[in-house]
Amino acid sequence: MVNLIVNTDSRYKDKPESENKPLNKIETKDRTLKDKKFIRSFESKIKSIINKYKLCTKKDRIIVACSGGKDSTTVLYLLKKWGYHVEGLIIDLYIGKWSKQNIVNVHKFCKEHEIKLNKIDMRDMFGCSICFIRSGIQEKINLKNCAICGVIKRWLLNKKSRELKATKLATGHNLDDQAETILMNMIKGNPAKSISQTPKTGIIEDKMFVQRIKPLYFCTKTKEFVSEKIKYCNICGEPSRNDICQTCKLIMILKK
DSSP states (O other): OOOOOOOOOGGGSSOOGGGOOOOOHHHHHHHHHHHHHHHHHHHHHHHHHHHHTTOOOTTSEEEEEEOSSHHHHHHHHHHHHTTOEEEEEEEEOOOHHHHHHHHHHHHHHHHHTTOOEEEEEHHHHHSSOHHHHHHHHHTTSOOOHHHHHHHHHHHHHHHHHHHTTOSEEEOOOOHHHHHHHHHHHHHTTOGGGGGGOSSBOOSSOOTTOOEEEOTTTTOOSOGGGGOSSOEEOTTTOOEESSSSOHHHHHHHHHHO
């Protein structure tokens, strides 16, 4: 599957190359077993989200909005793996090398997994890049980059998905993204906008709107939050996310 496991082993951070010794056979086997267990748990969680909230069925024609990142690629991979009718959809925003590389990556992935990839060209739609549109708007009104890009991308994705006769539009938004959006809405004094921040959107059905679904809605970007074992501080023995709890770290600083 898509490699989501990032090496966070402290032995490989901020140390000379000579100290970065390879893992022995026992350590390698142990880490492989842990990774397999994590993947099973991760996939099971996404399946339960899809089933509990009735995000999609095998009868749906699902378009997955692809950015080239790990989240949307994971959604595309798993839905394909589980037998759903999926196609990819990527927007060429014309943001220099970043856009080019993402398109290459998504195209390669889709080819390897026999998934049809659809593409939206910003210049075909608007005659210019997203950066040109953003700059032109910001010269006239005070809007943040994300406010402009987000609106335009959602508009493009919905329009193209409808043209492709999709019944669902899947995105790679996860729990971190949702928490950030809800927090920002509260800070801006617009908590009502968070009503739509659910595993699937669309309170009112409309033929012009393709319902968006978020299979990763309750998944976080960090592995530590899905750990099945509670750690204990090596110093005080209290529950901790790390080998040494934050309280002991603070006391250690105080004693210096």
